[in-house]
Structure formats: C-alpha cells, structure tokens
Amino acid sequence: MSGNTFGRLLRLTSFGESHGPGVGGVLDGCPAGLELSEADIQADLDLRKPGRGPASTGRKEADSVRLLSGIFEGVTTGTPIAFYVANEDQRPRDYAGLADAFRPGHADWAYFQKFCGIRDYRGGGRASGRETVARVAAGAVAKKILRRRNVVIHAGCVEFGGIAASPEETELAEAFAWPYFAPSERTAALWDARVEEARAAGDTLGGIVAIAARNVPAGLGEPVFDKLEAVLAHALMSVGAVKGVEVGEGFAAARLTGSQNNDPLLPGGGFASNHAGGTLGGISSGQDIILRAAVKPIASIARKQRTVDTRGRPREILIGGRHDLSAIPRIVPVLSAMTALVLADALLLQRRMEPV
Amino acid sequence: MSGNTFGRLLRLTSFGESHGPGVGGVLDGCPAGLELSEADIQADLDLRKPGRGPASTGRKEADSVRLLSGIFEGVTTGTPIAFYVANEDQRPRDYAGLADAFRPGHADWAYFQKFCGIRDYRGGGRASGRETVARVAAGAVAKKILRRRNVVIHAGCVEFGGIAASPEETELAEAFAWPYFAPSERTAALWDARVEEARAAGDTLGGIVAIAARNVPAGLGEPVFDKLEAVLAHALMSVGAVKGVEVGEGFAAARLTGSQNNDPLLPGGGFASNHAGGTLGGISSGQDIILRAAVKPIASIARKQRTVDTRGRPREILIGGRHDLSAIPRIVPVLSAMTALVLADALLLQRRMEPV
C-alpha cells in the first residue's frame, strides 16, 4: 500500500535514499532452483552505472551489489532475495543550500506536502533516480526467470532531444548499444551534437524509449483491471521522468480506422500485423509486446531558476551537485527491468491456470 | 491478484458478462456517513448508456442500478456497497456464428489461450465493454467522496477520427457536452461528418480523451512504485481500447528542454505553469491533474475480415451484432470514473499521514 513494493507473485520491495548509507531491495517469490550470482546482477547494474557517456553525471559509484539472502550453493532457494548497494560517492554538502528551497521540476515541494514538512533534501533523498538501482537488480533476476521460457527484452532510445531515429532504425533490434542505446552510430552522432548544444545552453534533454519483449507466451495478463498493458503502464510510469506510455500503435491508433488497426489472424497461430503491440483484451497474444515511454528532460538545469523557500518566500536558485544532462540513456535499463518484472510476475501468475 | 479488483483502501471488485444475467460490483472501503442513493449512481450510468448518439450501438439497456448492501437510512455504513445491473437486451444468438472463430482486434484469441480453451463467446463475454458499468457505478461513489474535499473531474474528447479540436478549445472546461463530450458544437459537427463517412465505409473510429482533476490536494500518491500518475496510468490503460496514456506534456515533454518544461514555483503555493500535469515525483502538487488517453477504433467493423477458427483453419467472417462505431463518447464517463476511483483512494490513503 505504501508504494515501495511492486508485483504480485514476484514482488520487489525497494529502499534507500540518494545520500543515505545505500540502496537495495528484497525480491520475494522467485522460484527455487534458479542459478543466480552477484555477477548476474552486476552486469545489468553496470548498464545504468553513473559517470559514463556524454550525457552523464559526474557522480562515480562502483555500484557493487551484495546478495544478502535467498541463495544457497549458487541457486535460489525460493526464499526472499535481498540485495544491497552501498552509496560511496555521496556529497550531501552539495545540497546544503537547498535545505529550505524547492527545486522546480523536482519532487521537493510535493514530498514536503506529503510527509508533513519532513524531507531528506540531500540529492532528492528517496525521490532520486538512485532508487532505480533496486529496480535494475531485481529486473536482472526477472530476466533469468524469463529466459527459461525464452522470453527476451530489447530496449533502446528512438528519439533524443527532439531528434528521432529513422523509422527503419526503430525496428527494434539487438543492436541497441551504449552510449544512448541508440539504433545506429549515425543517429548517436546526431545526438552527441544535440548534447553539446544543450550543455552549452545550461539546459537538459528528454527522449523516447522503445521496448520490445519477444517470445512472450499467449495468455499473460489478468482482466479486467490488471490487463497486461495496464500493469506495464503502471510499471513504466512509476519510473521518475516518464510522462507517457503507449502500447503498439499507441496514440497513433486514435487516428486509424478499425480496418487499418485490426490485426488479422493467420493459420498457425500468427497475425498478419502487430498494430496491437502484443495484447488483445489485455492478455498477451503471442506477438511481441511493443511499448514506448516518453522521458522528460532532467529538471536540474545549470541556470538560475525562480522558486520559493519553505516559508513561501520567493527565491532564485542555481542548482549545484552532479547531474546527468538527460535521463536517457541511463533510464533504458531501468525501463527494461520494469518490463521484465511485470512479465516474469505475469508468467508465474498464469501458472495457476495450467490444467492439473 | 486475479485482476477483477482495483484499488487499495477504496476497492472495486467487478463481475459480469455481456450476455450473462447482469453486471455489477462491490465497492469496499467507502467511509461511513456519505449520503448515497441509487439515483446518484444512475445519473452517471446514464452518461454511458448504450443506444444514444450518432456513434452508438443499437443495443438498448435501461441499465437500472440496484443497491444491494452498504446503505442504511440513505447513508453509507462503511460496509461493502454492492450494486447490480441486470442485462435486459441480450441477443446471444447474434454471436452463434462466432463460437468457433476469433474476431480480429478482439480478446477472443487471447482469452482462448489464457483460459485453456474455455470462452464465453457471446458478445465478448467478460471482455465486453459492458463490464465498464461497474467502473462507472463505483466512480459515482468515488466522486461523492471527492466532492467533500471539493475535488471535481472534467473529461471530454479532444480528438475524434483524426480530427483534433483546436488547442484553445481543449483548455478543459465544464462545457464538455453530449454527444461526444466535445468541446464545442462546431467541433461536434466536424465529428458528425466523420462518423457518416466511416459508417458508409463500414469502418470504425478512435480518438483522444482528456481529463482534468481540479482542486486535488497536494500530497497524494505513494512513491516509488505507486506514484499518482503510475496508478492513474494503470487505471486508464485497464479500460479496453485505451492504447496510450500521458500526463501533463506527456510525449511532447520528450522534445522540450529542462528550462522549457520546469514549472517555477510562486509565492503562495502556486506555479507559473503546469507542464508537469499536476504531479512532482509522483505526488500531487496541488495543481490540476492533466491526463490524456488514446482510444483505438472499435474492432467490430462491418466488413469481411480474415481470421482463423478454433482449429487454426483460415476463415472469413462478417461480424453481426450491435456495435458502436466508436468507443468515444461512451468511454469518456468510464475514464472519468477510473480517475475518480484513483483519486478518492489516494485521498483516503494519505489520511494515515496526517499528524495525530
């Protein structure tokens, strides 16, 4: 209820603040017998690690994960898997000047209202993107569950700073690569230029992330309220900076007619097209699940901004600290992880339906 | 877990099929002492009633709601409020020819896969839009809870069949009116013409619905996984035909820079703009909550379509039965109801935080 647990049979409970001792989580409901090591999780954490790439923060974190429970002799035991990543490169002093002012576009004001005037103002506290470490770590476990059924998830950036990749590029391939998880080097070069431009202007950028889940078995999703796309939308929109989510044709479907948008069924269990994006009536159809998420520009810009202090008086602030210029590309592994958590959970949930 | 319950403290459990005895629900968690009558609920149900307007189905349903529990002497008692609407105008025979074929764009195939080959094929069974009766009825109660705190929800159509209302019209006003919940008569006339065109072509249309919730107190929403917009996205995307959801600038935010997208705070608790759409860090900021949902065209077109039967053999079908030409406008009260359920639930949930 209190918002720090996600999932039904596969449940992640997350904890930690940006400048507290560390961040971590507990993943409950993972079946027994899955081979799992810290290295498996570390590989995914390294993809979202701070301090790398053209649009990155200056913060350096090793982000070394430690498994605290749930593993014995290299396999999961079916008991909760707890993991922990210590914060190492905290610099709470960077935020001293912000103790009594609210940064525009940040959670500061809303947390102040929600939590009765109490707020860990150091780097956003719980509202920091640093909490996504737990999502990525848990997602790595979910992906191992999915792989048993051959389900794989591809995620990449298809638009950055207003510059979209070409449609043929965005046919999601395994080629999505660092930096930016861009579909091609050519497009990555255009985005590099956009980054330089924004940096010079003391400004920040957003973009659009596309996700495809392949080999998803038909039958996942729980009508009527927990349709697969509804839970996926919940999952993606729960990531800070995401402002929109669509499945298949998404907003474009509003402009199609029924005869354009319907996907004819073919003999053999396939479909002639995938406008739907992999679900029918909220249940996976066996087609690829296709999602897109809109990511807003980072709120911490390197310009003076108008705001108010905790007493409501006008203030002008210039935000220090170390900030990414864009949530892209570090948000890509996070959205991929959330997709994995939803699909692995749905997979486990559907098992109750299998004939005895 | 099984998908037919929505909410945390205010929970709707829904039941019923299109051509079974009826549809209904149980709303648990409504505080005691709220004045509530069948007429209160009927008023909202009448807004989504079938059989009216240019884009409507021919199905006629009185949709008379009956309260079965939870009310005593005209007020809620704090116990579950059960309500029931009998199906009256069923014509299951219309669907006899569809017993062994899967309609493209419908849930048929996916339900068949999920539920082990078992399926109530009459009018979509549980996957029919008829289940939204329960959402609207429960939403009417949620709105009464919200009204105690002065929260009101406006919802309307801002784009239909590819024809968008003008930006100045879409400043959401209380003017949204039947038919279409269109922002102006001029726009409704354009949409009338689009309907005629589609009907002549045996085709169907989609559109975009906008929702604004006003006077929402700051502090609602539960970080990190149950951010207010995440739960709202879940709620809206759980409505059949919705393919995308966005909050505030939504997908447009991906193209803005941070300096354009940030909303400066003003002395007195306000903001200079509302690009965010009413939340910061997943918590309501006190600004209007602004949402948009993309609605796909109805899958039941009046044209022959290719598909397969339950044995995987190719079939050509022409769907009979009575079908709306667009889910707009009947989906508007449904999306409004889902928004109300989320906000009333969030309001009750936030009360635990109030100082003793």
Place this chain on the structure above:
Amino acid sequence: MSGNTFGRLLRLTSFGESHGPGVGGVLDGCPAGLELSEADIQADLDLRKPGRGPASTGRKEADSVRLLSGIFEGVTTGTPIAFYVANEDQRPRDYAGLADAFRPGHADWAYFQKFCGIRDYRGGGRASGRETVARVAAGAVAKKILRRRNVVIHAGCVEFGGIAASPEETELAEAFAWPYFAPSERTAALWDARVEEARAAGDTLGGIVAIAARNVPAGLGEPVFDKLEAVLAHALMSVGAVKGVEVGEGFAAARLTGSQNNDPLLPGGGFASNHAGGTLGGISSGQDIILRAAVKPIASIARKQRTVDTRGRPREILIGGRHDLSAIPRIVPVLSAMTALVLADALLLQRRMEPV
C-alpha cells in the same frame, strides 16, 4: 484492506446485511473449466440453513442461491463468479427497540465506535452471522477445486455446552451428521438434554469444532508470515463467535516435551504420529491438517441484561428477534468452508513453484 475480501489467488469478496436486500459475494481466481452449478452451491448452503434442528433460530430462509456471472455452458470460465442470496424473512421491526442501545456481547458498540456513530442496527447488520452465507457458497466452489486433487475436509462438533465427546469418537470420521455434526447419536442425545436445560434457563451455549483436511499435498503454505496454519487461524478466527484456534496438539503441545511431540519420519514419506497437525515450518507435510476452533455461546440470551444507550445512559434490555441457542451446529459448515478456501488458495499459489 477494508476487510471484506479474503484470499490471495482465490479471493472472496463478500457483501450484505442481515436485514438488507440480500447477501452475496464474488469469487475471483477460480480456474476455468470447473463444472459448477447453482445446485452444487445450494447443497452446502442447505447445511447452514436457519430454522432447523434443536438449537436453531426460528428465522426461515430458503437461502436460494443465484449465480450471476463466471459460468458458461456449465463450467467456470476463469472470470469472477458472483452469487447472490436474497433475504426473505427479514423482520427489522424486531430490532426497533435496539436502535439506540448496545447489546452486550454483540458488535453494536464497536461498530458504533468504528463507523463514526453510523450503524445498521437491524439484526446486527453486517455483523450478523448471515454474512457467512457468502463464505459457505464460496467454500463450495473451493471444495470442487480441492476435489480435483482428492483433498476432502471433514468437520464436526466435538464438545458442546461443556460436554465433550469421548476421545475415540473424535477421531474425525465421515460420520459427522446433522444435527450438531455430532460424532455419535449417543453424544447427540447428551447435547439435546443440555440444549433443553439452557433453553429453560434463557441461556445459550458454545462448543468446540474439529476440522480435518485429508490428502493435502505437501508443500502448501508460504513462510514466514503466511504459514499455512497462520492463514488457517486467520480464516477460522474471522468467523464471528470463534475465540480460539489450534493446530495438531495445540495448547496441549505446551505441556509436552520435544521427545513426546516430535513426529518421526518413516520410509515412504509418512510419519509415525501427527502431533504437529499436518504442517512443519508452516508448510503442509502431507499429513492430515488437524484444526480445532473454540466457539463462544451466542450473545443473544433470553434474559434481561444491563447495558447503555447511545448517549451513555444505563439501560436494561431484553433482546427479541429470533436467535439460535448456539452457533453450533450452523458454524460447522462455515468453518469447513473457510478451511476449503485457504487450502484451495494455497494449492493454486503453490503451482508457481512447479518446475517448468
């Protein structure tokens, strides 16, 4: 959260008051393909029907159940199963004198406190034993799920009005029969005499119910908080009038030594004894699940009692209406149903663990 839903994958949501229109429920999560008819449910409802037997109320209710959803062509579809039983023999006037007084031993005072002074005082309203209709109806479905795995539940009364059946009788057999669900005619005759004695004194009686679930597969129950016996205790203690629950040796285990209480394992998967009552570490061991529940005497006695009115002033009341002299035997089918709901739910939940 609000207390009217029970279960995890198999979830019962219940509604209805003693003297409102009726009582019913929604059972979500039943797998598709189970043969189910109103007659299946009616058979169990008839076991708890009012108006029969020596210790019974005078209230006459046909308790005819109607299925409103979730069934098609005689089998469950995997969608919510809603059922409804109309109240027919209401006599709210019997309670008119109790509108402003609190009956001792009843929920009246506590409901008044909880629900801010609002209360349906007619026959206890929601706090009436009449809500158990929904438990029994849902339990009938759960039992059909269990039967697929050969699990059966026996329940009977082993002590009534202070008169215990002999130990050899309480080896739970299928012989438990109406009235009282007593283990033998000899014991039932002793209890008849006790009923007459109590009736003459204007007093009421309690007793102890024993439940045995046979053929329960090993592996059910979720450590550490949802141990099988913990969820069973929750289920049984949630039935009005139950004041204690024990598993296996129960309170007697507190007086045994470890060497007396341990159950040695035998080759072939069995055990030399069943002091544990069928669980180890909160997980079913494959032995019979053995439970006992203590049932308090009915609070509505035919004697004048001291109490207070809603303004806190002293009152003397004599409760009218129609009341059972003991919750035994009508509570027996209710406790059996709750056991079935827990076990069927646990069975579905364990399926996620089965190897792919």
Place this chain on the structure above:
Amino acid sequence: MSGNTFGRLLRLTSFGESHGPGVGGVLDGCPAGLELSEADIQADLDLRKPGRGPASTGRKEADSVRLLSGIFEGVTTGTPIAFYVANEDQRPRDYAGLADAFRPGHADWAYFQKFCGIRDYRGGGRASGRETVARVAAGAVAKKILRRRNVVIHAGCVEFGGIAASPEETELAEAFAWPYFAPSERTAALWDARVEEARAAGDTLGGIVAIAARNVPAGLGEPVFDKLEAVLAHALMSVGAVKGVEVGEGFAAARLTGSQNNDPLLPGGGFASNHAGGTLGGISSGQDIILRAAVKPIASIARKQRTVDTRGRPREILIGGRHDLSAIPRIVPVLSAMTALVLADALLLQRRMEPV
C-alpha cells in the same frame, strides 16, 4: 503473496537465513516525523538475544542492528525503513551431517517438498528462529507509533514445561521480567528446576505466553475477514513453534453460557468484565486486548531420533549445533512485536474513517 511481507499500511518485508550473511527487513508505511534511532531498535533486539538465560542456546550474536534508510536527522521520513543485522557466529559445519536427512519436528521435510528439493539446510535456513530478528526490530518501530496514542503491550510467560503460574500472578502486570518473562521469582524458580530436569533428560520444553495490549482505542479491526483477532491470530500463529492462539476466555468460552460470557456495558464507555478479550464483532471495544499463545517444545532434542534421508531411507540422527531448550523466553518479545505490528497497522488503517 509469497509470504515474507506482513501488514497492510504498515508492512514488514523480511529476509535472511540462519547461516547466510545476515537477517533484516524493510518496514514500509511508517508515518513521517517519528523519532527513531538504532538504539530504540537495539533495546528490543537485546530482549530476544541468544546466549542468555537458563534455557538458552550457546550461540552468541551481538545482533547489532544497522538502519539503512528512511531516517533523516533522527526522525522517520515516511520512506521505507530498512534494517540489517549481520550473522556473526555462524557455524554451518554443525549442520553438515544434516544435509541429506530431515530432522523430526523441523521444517526440513516440508521445505524440501515445497521448494522442489532445494533447501538451505544450515541451521534451518529461512525456517530458523533467527528470522524473528526482523519481527522484533520492526515491532520496536510499531511500538513507537503506538506510544503516541498511549497504547502499551505487556507480554510474559504464564505456563512453562507444564507448570502454570497461579491465576493471580497472571493478571498481566508490567512486572514480567527476565529470565522467562515470568510473573514472579517464585514461579521462575519452579521453572528453573523444570529446565534442569529436561536438560538432564536431553529433552525440551514448551509453554504458554500471555499478551495484553492496554489503551487500545475502540474501532480497530476490519470486518468481516480482517477482524482484529483474526489478524492477531494470523500474526501470532505465523511465529514458528506457536500451535494455538486464543483471545479473551478463548477455549474456556466454549464451556460458558451466554449469561456468563457476555460483558455488560457500563455508563461512561466501560464494561463490567472482559471475557471477550477486548473485541466485539472483530473490532476493538476499548477494553484491553487479551491474547494467549501455545508454544510447542523445541524440536531439536539431544537424543537419537528416527527419521529418513532425502532418498527415503531410514536414518537415526543425533542433532548437534547449539539449540535453546525452550522457545520460551525468547519468543516473548517476538509475540509482543507481532502484536504491536498488528495494532499499529490497524491504527493507521482506521484513520481513513475519521470525519473530514
């Protein structure tokens, strides 16, 4: 769902094994603004610390708790409170001989069945009493929430190894003291003798714990399934070794008549007696909540026992390792903590009902 999370608004998620790196938990839903330090939690942990008292294990653990999140400047922030206690005195080798045999009375066999043959056999793994560290730590926070409303919980042992304290002693007082949390020194001396006797016989002992919660406001508990005593029974029965739970008169109520068992209401909001044990209709009445739990003797006896190995072959084992002779007295703080978690949760949940 997977059993390692407990609570509704105040939710504890627990993790850790007996001989893994450590044990801990995440407590979500604690309101902001509560003063909380590691010392607050340590004080309660010290009450259940191993290695002390006549009936104790030889295992030595400092059990130093570390807070990992949710606290800023000495107060809770409303975000998840994670805590961790490293295991220091593991001796997994003690259990090497048990890798392929099932200890009678332990979870070994049932875990093996549940988790598909996978099992951390070192000291019971997750099934060890060591997991109760998380319960006690979270309970310490719950108690601080309760103290704001003046609610206090007293718990002690009233029967040990078959020797009951006298009835006048068991009027629960704050006098319950270490060792045994016995009601008097005289009774503790009797129990000392019983311990020596059992130790000489290589045997173990059980007992009965009584709990009283005072100043609990009326109105807590959620009918019909989450009656306050049902959730309390769930909570207590979820603690390993507990085999029975009763409220108020408990099993004795089955032998009383209604006129004996009813508690007359008195002017001023009080009652003439408290047979009910503090609830009416599943809702707290404002009287003391009175609970009793039966604790079985420890399964690890110092005698040879018959059992089978993982291939089903007969084995005779003698359990090594370090084991308490009784779960009493270390279980007393655990049961107290579980009671606190339930009551604090119920208190937060009831706030939604407060008039606006």
